[in-house]
Amino acid sequence: MKRTAAFLLMLAATCTLLSGCYDGKEIDDQTYVIAIGLDKGETNKLRMTLQYAIPLAMGSSGVSGGGGGGGGEGESKSIGSMTLECPSVYSGLNMVNNSVGKQVNLSHAKVMVFSEDLAKDGRMVMLTRAITRGKEFRPNMVVAVSRGSAEDYLKSIKPRQEADPSKYYELKFSGYKYTGFIDQTQLHDFFIKEESTGAQAVAALVGVNTKNSTKEFSVGESSAPQKNRPVPFEGDYLAGNLPKVGDIKGEAMGLAVFNGPKMVGELDGEESTHYLMVTGKYGHAYVTFPDPIKKDFYIVVNLKQSRRPTYKIKLVDGKPNIKVEIKLEADYMSIQSGINYESEYNDIFERSAEKYLEEGIKRLLNRTSAEFHSDIFGFGNQYKSRFLTWDQWKNFQWLDRYKNSTFEVAVDVKVRRTGLTIRNAPIQGSEGEVQSP
């Protein structure tokens, strides 16, 4: 009997070898897609662009790791791309499989870019619902909206500093931790917010910068005029509008705002920073403030969020009144005026920075309620705890009430460090002390 049992156990163990009978896949028998772009088609429902890795080129490129991005005019041998028109994502994959020698594998896809058109007519949400059904698409994949064509955006990406193109996308979309200009909107997060009764979705905004000469730069492309600024700050741009020329054409800057299934607006880089501060996802970044004492001078600090923001939400005459408290810490990076803010004027800077941020954040909050009617911060989710049952909460219709919200913002900025300089000594010239120009 023991022999029979041992034989059967051995037989059961060998069963594991049979798993390759139908589903065996060799790693080098697959085409690994790293980015997917979806646009409205001309001859069919969708125009799908697949960007895939070319492992042989990656292996022979001799480029080793390192940081940084890429994307530019030169040809990148580590990625290839293909664009086709198809009725749906899955049928498109079938068509691609018919063209490429190896079967398409999506398990390494890092980003899915939708054109603005698809986002605005609601089909982007329909498509994300479809792809969450497939196990091939990972929930950590970044969802982005392209200002213009998704195809153009993906084709503008040609990593030259990265041997591994998937690493390029991972680094690019995690850069929000030290820029604050986008949010890393993952498929999982986008999907649950689309179904949420207390929050609405945003998606990272990407675009192609078409400038070939510095002569094409224009203040009008920034949001500075709307903010009454004589010159734009670093966050006053949307993807594709940055005043820069160079090899890197693809940009990620700002957020697309959704109300239900449809994209209803765009936030620029600065508003995205404020969005991250309000939601508590802000890491740290260099932020420019106007000098409170000397006009037309700027103070740059490395600003980071020290605590989770707190919210107090109450109903006033049936309208939500939302108080947000944000605590930030700053390190001086640059004081153009040379004024000694580090010591005697520190309080003046802190109060000024607080006021500046409060105004900016309040402007953003008012835009989301009055202009977009979209609670992208998830205040509703905070307010849910006031209800006992789901039906009571659902009948409250938070998302409908949000458009009438009023806001109060309190920002607390504390300067902690001053970099390697503790005070500024005056600059000396033949006429004695010289003021900064």
Place this chain on the structure above:
Amino acid sequence: MQESKIVFGKWETAALLINALNVQVFLNFPRTMAERGGTAGWILAAYISVLAFLLFLLISRLYSRFEGKDLLDLGEYIGGSAGRIIVGIIILIHITFIISIILREFAEDMKVISLPASPISFVILFFLSGMIAGAYAGIEAIVRFHAFIVPIILAGYLIIIGGVAPYYNISNIMPILGNGAYAIFGSGFFRISSFSGLIALFLLFPFIKTGKNFKSAGSLAIGISSGVLITSALTFLLVFPYPSAIEGFLPIFQLARLINYGRFFQRVESIFVMIWAIAALLYLSMGFFLIVYVFSKTFRLEYYRPLIIPMAIIVFAISLWPKNLMSAIAMETVYFRSAAWAVTFGMTLLLLLVAGAMKKRNHRKEGDRK
């Protein structure tokens, strides 16, 4: 049967029960809790855990007068051979149904996750071969293997629920009462069927021998299983807010897919697939052994091993009854998990109460005669 000489201890018994009670976590338990309780699905899990523990205490108290006797022995005590056969047939139908359906579900899930091109019968045969091998090896091998593997399964589970901590959002479990007090504490009562795996304890009492071990193994298993069931429902709801939570096909797999720490600690679902397959195989082996064991004991057959292949064919055939995955899930979650309490708790309590009354009456008669 030769197994009657086998005795196993508290931890071995508890490990077997822990796996029997928690295997549903890897299938659809967190989602069914969310379906029933809404944002309060985890409270429902806690509620049925408390109920199960109280019922178990009651049963173990009643069982103290029938130490070492399983449900079939109780049936025989009450109604002779007819009683034993009736109880045996009810248990056989109960276990054969759930093992066949769970076999189908695991095979379907494996097909969806890892083996999309393999025919379903081929995948079922994988599990079935393991079940057959387990049944041949006998209950001792199955139980000892549980004692060794269950801690590994629990560790894998903890990695998954801990790994998704960055996605936790406490507001997801608000409003606190979810679909309402009645959905949780009223109609939610029938979800006590989630503890139907306890029937294994009531069938394996002859192998445990002492009432003390019976009580402590059962309490330990319910305690640990309650922790797993509650945390699974809670974690799932903290990550997937209601109503998105009721869409997920395999909740724990979907949690595992989210784990992503930097560029190197990703794709943890491979751990899930491994612990999931091991847990499934152990559970199915234990369940399949119980089928042949109960059959042989019901009909007083000296050997159970000749039954293994015929029973395997029956289980295989029943597992192919559901016309698709949705039917298999519905059979488990809608029918079995709503009604299984009647056999595990209802029938057991009834047998114990009747047998207890008869024992008391017999004692009284004996006392009168003296």
